[in-house]
Amino acid sequence: MKAVIVNDFRAEPELTELPTPEPGPGELLVHLLAAGLNPFDWKVADGALKDVVPHSFPLVLGSDGAGLVVKTGPGVTRFREGDRVYGQFMRLPQGQGSYSEFTLAHQDGKLALLPDELDYPLAAALPTAAVTAYQAVGAANLKDGQTLLINGASGGVGQSAVQFAARLGARVLATGTADVADYLRELGAHTVIDFTEAPTHEQVAAAYPDGIDAMLDLVASTVSDVNALSELVRNGGTVVSTTHTADPETLAGRGIQGVNLASDATPETLAELARLAASGDLRVRIEQTVPLAEAPEAVAKARAGHSRGKTVILP
């Protein structure tokens, strides 16, 4: 089978040929028909989880995917051949991932059945970004009419977060450049803040001198980045970071709850998001679709930034 792999941490991704794996006890062989690209994919390839879990090389890149169950191992009861499934397929100790024609998943893994109305590319675009958005907005503890700043709203997680927060009745302040502003408003943003015009915290402070209720940060690379923006959040509010840059202790000193979110794509959450996407209640913009052979270039482009939605790879 064809797969895009790295042979070591920080090595260049490359297209290669690997043996198609055989499902063991409790495992499914999935013929992947689409894979979703996330910043997490290249961060892992750079060694982000080096000291957390063992990795096998060659390591197939990618987590998110959607496809068809083509074979089941002994003891599989939850899925059967012919099932359309989607979810997260990254298994670092086995060197397995989603940028591949086939992969293995455990039946108890982060997987759910796909509704008939949801196509594979859209399904592959959902797991990491939409689950994170869903759980991050949930962690923000919003009440109807409260104001939430989403810093990084123009990317994969942000676009879904805007929709979930708007649906809860929040007033959403979304960062984004002019090219994406109309789309963010369509998704439910009340105000779009062009962070290239003036610093976001200055623009929000000018418009909301009494402060805002919550902030979801998808961008910060340091604790001090988050601290600067969290000055905008009122006592009793919440700051949620997806880049592990919230400092809950310091924030607690100002009466703010700080959350460093580690998203968890449970089968139940995946099933719920598939239902929302299939019914059109969750919109996901696929920015580009590329064949597997072009995944290395797509990863390089993603590293350079400027995401305006999801990149989907077709194995």
Ligand SMILES: NC(=O)c1ccc[n+]([C@@H]2O[C@H](COP(=O)([O-])OP(=O)(O)OC[C@H]3O[C@@H](n4cnc5c(N)ncnc54)[C@H](OP(=O)(O)O)[C@@H]3O)[C@@H](O)[C@H]2O)c1
């Ligand atoms: N903890 C978890 O469980 C978890 C799960 C998923 C994602 N994440 C992390 O969350 C982050 C966002 O993920 P993603 O998939 O949404 O990434 P993405 O699709 O690459 O989007 C990032 C967005 O941030 C925007 N941005 C960059 N600098 C900005 C700034 N200074 N102010 C405002 N916006 C800015 C970019 O716009 P421009 O290009 O215009 O700069 C881009 O649209 C990543 O770091 C990812 O690794 C964590």
